[in-house]
Amino acid sequence: MILFLLAALSLAAVSPGAATERRFTYTYESGVLPAGVKELEPWLTWRAGRTSYFSEFDYRLEYEVGLVDRLQTSLYLNWHQATHEDPANPGQKVGDQGFDGISSEWKYKLWDPVADALGLAFYQEYTFQSDEFGWESKLILDKKFGDNLVAYNAVVEPEWEFGPGHSNISWNLENDLGLTHFFTPAFSAGLEVVNQNEKTHPGSGFTDSVIFAGPVASYAHENWWLTATLLRQLPALQRSVANPQDSLVLDNHEKFNFRIIGSIRF
Amino acid sequence: MAALAAVLCACAGQIPSPTPLQARRATQQWPGTTLEALRQGRALYIAKCSGCHTLRLPSAYSPERWELMLERMQQRSQISDAEKERIRRYILSVKIE
Numbered sequence: 001m002i003l004f005l006l007a008a009l010s011l012a013a014v015s016p017g018a019a020t021e022r023r024f025t026y027t028y029e030s031g032v033l034p035a036g037v038k039e040l041e042p043w044l045t046w047r048a049g050r051t052s053y054f055s056e057f058d059y060r061l062e063y064e065v066g067l068v069d070r071l072q073t074s075l076y077l078n079w080h081q082a083t084h085e086d087p088a089n090p091g092q093k094v095g096d097q098g099f100d101g102i103s104s105e106w107k108y109k110l111w112d113p114v115a116d117a118l119g120l121a122f123y124q125e126y127t128f129q130s131d132e133f134g135w136e137s138k139l140i141l142d143k144k145f146g147d148n149l150v151a152y153n154a155v156v157e158p159e160w161e162f163g164p165g166h167s168n169i170s171w172n173l174e175n176d177l178g179l180t181h182f183f184t185p186a187f188s189a190g191l192e193v194v195n196q197n198e199k200t201h202p203g204s205g206f207t208d209s210v211i212f213a214g215p216v217a218s219y220a221h222e223n224w225w226l227t228a229t230l231l232r233q234l235p236a237l238q239r240s241v242a243n244p245q246d247s248l249v250l251d252n253h254e255k256f257n258f259r260i261i262g263s264i265r266f
Numbered sequence: 267m268a269a270l271a272a273v274l275c276a277c278a279g280q281i282p283s284p285t286p287l288q289a290r291r292a293t294q295q296w297p298g299t300t301l302e303a304l305r306q307g308r309a310l311y312i313a314k315c316s317g318c319h320t321l322r323l324p325s326a327y328s329p330e331r332w333e334l335m336l337e338r339m340q341q342r343s344q345i346s347d348a349e350k351e352r353i354r355r356y357i358l359s360v361k362i363e
Contacts, residue, residue: 021319033317036344069313114321115281115312144280144320185319220319 020064021220025229025259026194027151027178029142030119032109033066040064041263049233049255051243053093056082058100070110076103078127101129113142113149123153133160147182149190171199173206180216189217192229195237196253208249209238212257228260281312281321282360292359299355307356314343314353324357332357 020033022041033039043060057080064074078100086092105125113119119142127134135158142151155174160167174197180190194212199205212231219226233255235247242251284292289301315321327335333354340350 020317031317031320034314034343034345037317037342066317072317112281112312112316112321114316114323115279117279149320 020263021218021225022227022261023149023180023188023190023218024151024176024178024192024216025227025261026192026231027153027176028107028121028123028138028140029149029151030109030111030113030121030140032070032072032107032121033064035066035068037066038064039263041261043259043261045257045259047254047257049250050084050253051246051250052085052090054082054084054254056080056084060103062105070108072105072107072109074105074107076105078103101127101132103127103134107140113144118143119151131162133162135159149178149180149182149188151178152176173197173199178216180218186220187218189215192216192231194231194257197238198252206238208236208240208253210236210249210253224262224264226260226262229258231257231259233257280323281308282324283308284356284360288359288362291362292355296355303352304356304359307352307354308360310345310349311353311356314345314349315339318342324360329358329361332361 020031020039023029025043041062041064043058043062045058045060046056047058048055059079059081061077062074063076064072066072079098080100081095081097083093083095086094103125105123107121107123109119109121111118111120119140121140123136123138123140125134125136125138127136137156139154140151141153142149144150153174153176155172155176157172157174159170159172161170175193175195177193178190179192180188182188192214195209196212197206197209200207211234213234214229214231216227216229218228233248233250233253236249239247240249240251243249248255284301284304284307286301289299289304292299292304312321324332336350336354336357340347345353
């Protein structure tokens with residue numbers, strides 16, 4: 001954690017940071033930085049509450065650059081710190097932490113949520129790890145109605161895993177919806193809903209379909225902004241095959257997800 | 267679907283396009299400023315000013331406030347003096363009905 005903050009501070013110190021305000025933390029908006037503008041965003045996600053003890057902090061450090069008007073690219077460093085029950089030793093907790101590779105993001109904006117009938121952007125993210133390659137595509141729609149902002153993302157994410165003698169592909173389909181109201185130009189608060197559908201093999205059905213919902217609040221000041229969401233899992237659209245008696249899917253998802261994203265300008 | 271289309275049309279583009287009348291007034295105020303130049307100002311405003319916060323409507327602030335904000339936002343949005351002037355003329359022109 002300390003290392004994370006130090007890295008964030010030192011990178012921020014060398015970048016003439018600005019701020020693509022984000023009003024949601026799970027749902028993306030269509031906005032992209034204009035050409036030549038850069039910014040640094042540290043992320044923290046905390047996930048907790050599984051069938052057996054589980055608590056994980058995921059950290060991401062994002063560096064965004066507007067390449068030309070409409071096209072923005074970012075580089076992310078990812079790592080995590082987790083504590084969970086030791087499968088070999090029930091009742092005992094084990095910790096694990098590690099670097100989760102780097103991600104490269106590309107976002108192209110076609111329409112604006114205020115100037116056009118609908119805001120629209122396409123998003124691609126590639127994650128490179130020693131034994132895994134992740135590829136995420138998002139369709140981003142958003143619209144501002146007076147002081148209200150609505151955003152929706154459709155996300156497709158195939159994931160390849162390579163190991164000695166095997167390779168595996170799994171699919172994740174996600175829907176994200178955010179609704180927020182601007183109480184002042186600086187402060188907004190609303191709701192985010194996330195639906196995740198996981199599919200293990202092409203052709204077979206989803207292994208589960210979970211839904212999370214909770215409040216989001218965001219504050220933007222001259223030199224910084226901060227946005228946080230607390231999600232709670234709601235009764236699953238499709239329960240886990242392994243645990244069909246439970247209305248929540250707690251074998252590979254958590255009861256609570258909390259995410260905070262910020263940006264500081266120096 | 268029809269309801270969605272109706273909602274979208276009802277609030278389509280809220281950033282006004284300059285009218286020929288506004289362009290004539292702009293030419294009087296800043297000689298040489300054409301309707302085309304105001305249109306370019308609008309395109310620049312959308313491209314350069316939507317990256318960090320949602321676009322503000324030209325009607326949202328007084329001309330004096332806009333002048334001040336443009337000064338403050340120039341460095342943030344990394345625009346040249348010429349680009350700033352195009353955006354300025356567009357915003358001030360469409361504020362007048």
